Amino acid sequence: MTSEILIAPSILAADFARLGEEIAAIDAAGADWIHCDVMDGHFVPNISFGADVIRAIRPVTKKVFDVHLMIAPVDPYLEAFAKAGADVITVHAEAGPHLDRSLQAIRALGKKAGVSLCPSTPESTIEYVLDRLDLVLVMTVNPGFGGQAFLESQLEKIRRIRSMIGDRPIRLEVDGGITRDNAAAVAAAGVDTLVAGSAVFRGKGGADYAANIAAIRAAAEAGWGPKLQHSSAQSKRVSEGGRVR
């Protein structure tokens, strides 16, 4: 059975002085997606980088750029991130009152649309936008910083969202405190896409990015297969239905 697990290293944990080299290194080490954490110092209490940096690093790899916008307001900046080279654009459900409009705008720009939920936000928030989604990102830390501890409380929410997704071609992603030690548990709960910053760039394998990515992937695949209710036939339908890879 193919699990379709994807590993998306968060470049927030990279050495920013050598960002291009770091992205080339995680690409060569087996990263499926490149996760770009955009922070504004307003929606979250930290500032990272914006569309200009994404445009500058875009030529380094052909991998999917998974851009997580922790900014509010978000709508005025969607076009800039689309033009800079984002493939998946994820906005926060908490970032404004018009989530449905933001998701429509992302798809109108020709990009895959994602929504992220902070730990205190219930899954009911996305009930009426499911058909506009390509990805749901469950935060397992309070967003703003790398290196925080994984919040176990989010496992139940992940299980509920997996059930809400049903047969829809939507990826279920997790972000925050993900390591080789908890990857099996999140995959067993229904996650198919794992973001990891610290555990890739300075994990148990030290700076051996390939070893760190492989260990997270192996743990997630071990958790995924036997424990999910999904049949391989269902997984196949999801891929054929256009789930972003």
Ligand SMILES: O=C(CO)[C@@H](O)[C@H](O)COP(=O)(O)O
């Ligand atoms: O979006 C965020 C934090 O807000 C994450 O992407 C973190 O950057 C992940 O870092 P680790 O918890 O894996 O170190």
